[in-house]
Amino acid sequence: MSNSTATKTAITPRRDEDFPEWYQQVIRAAELAEPSDVRGCMVIRPWGYGIWENMQRQLDGMFRATGHRNAYFPLFIPLSYFAKEAEHVEGFAKECAVVTHTRLEVDENGRMKPASPLTEPLVVRPTSETIIGASYAKWVQSYRDLPILINQWANVVRWEMRPRLFLRTTEFLWQEGHTVHETETEARAETRLILDLYERFVRDHLAVPVFTGAKSESEKFPGAVETLTLEAMVQDRKAIQAGTSHFLGQNFARASGIQFQNREGKQEFGWTTSWGMTTRLVGTLVMMHGDDDGLVLPPRIAPTQIVILPIAPKEQARAAVLEACDKVAERLGKTRYVGVPIEVLVDRRDLGGGVKNWEWIKKGVPLRIEIGPRDLEKNSVELSRRDQPVKSKDSMPMEEFVARAPEILTSIQDALYARAKKFRDANTRVINSKKDFYDFFTPKNPAKPEIHGGFALARWNGSREIEDQIKNDLKVTIRAIPLDDSSEQGQCIFSGEASARRVIWAKSY
């Protein structure tokens, strides 16, 4: 009893008690998003949307720097377009929202009902390869028109059976890049370029370490020749896909008629790619860095990086304290951190006690500053880093703090990455026998599985049957086939057959 307050966490349950429930509670407590009345759809609140806007701004800059430009294509895709690529339709058929009518009429019971059926139904885009392909087919005549390097920021709809906030919602936001190239080599290079760009983005901005690689045949994008992926490990040791980059070969060019006259004067199909990152990354951040007191945001992605909390116990002191807070805020706002002005907020709301402080803890603000009468006397500030225990607090001369703020933010950013990487590496195993593999992925308490498993690096013979078997037995799948060609021959741990390489296995989101 005596230490019950000492061990109290802001989020109930704790991660080790019930991870999925913890995840939902963090999203609620941090005011990132909430479920809406529309099944499977969510309302993204300002704090959550602010994170997404930062991702957009940062990624967009990277796309531009590599020669890509933004455009916008229709939300509705004629069914006939969509159906052009066989594997593609098959892959998405079960989760398409379809618009069949163009207006509402009042029926005999006074209820609204759809009327005026469309001759050709429209699919609400689950992805835009086919509708964009239709435009590209018109734009591409000659090899001189290539490459086409376009990105679109959009919403898409995939009618999922089991939605979860950010991780899997019926409607979600993303960017989708769609490019056309003259040669296979160029298109493959583009796929790799984007994979590397994504990896840099999640590492440097989100403090998320990933393994990259190719998807197996069964896991790749419907219609793609090759799907490259970034796989992160979150704190329940499951894998989450942080982004994908697809080499589409000539499949979609053939389906959409993207043809050009090549340097030899012959008609040839273009080589296309597509790649995307989604609002799922917000959920990834929660599960990657969050703790039992709520969200923990890497400084580079936080909508507010520093919050200043005025402490004014006595009425007489208030004006002076607020003035000091504003002054610090103003100076910080003129200070640059990774090239942009620091986002500071003075929380002057009239809320008592630690309530305010806890609110910002739960929201994951990287740095909290307290300024009170005692600080005014000493000309100092109290600072708390979100990457450190919530109760720890340091005092620092005001001048020094203002000067060192960017450096402190950098140090938080680095600490989060280091912690995440350490966690992943500690839960990544080289596994050399089927028994060890099954042990690794089997919880000790099957009735209420504890957090277990992780990433297993194990040899595989390349067969679909083995994949299906493992998925069936353990719900474990191949997350990535590493690209680095350090091919030491060995034996598949499941079949004993020849195996060219180790692949990464895990349970996944």
Place this chain on the structure above:
RNA sequence: CGGGCUGUGGCUCAGCUUGGUAGAGCGCCUGGUUCGGGACCAGGAGGCCGUGGGUUCAAAUCCCACCAGCCCGACCA
């Protein structure tokens, strides 16, 4: 779409078995004391009990249907 569970103020839930037209905690509002670690006291607002039908003098409570949500499976960024 199959199996299980659940729908009662903003949130979490009690009440239902043994019908008699609503309660708690948290949150919210007002006033005061507080404020350097989730404060306290006093007062107050807010619910046609998921929807429709049935049984009954009377339904949150019993019966039927529907709808929605959660968990498990199949699918997925």
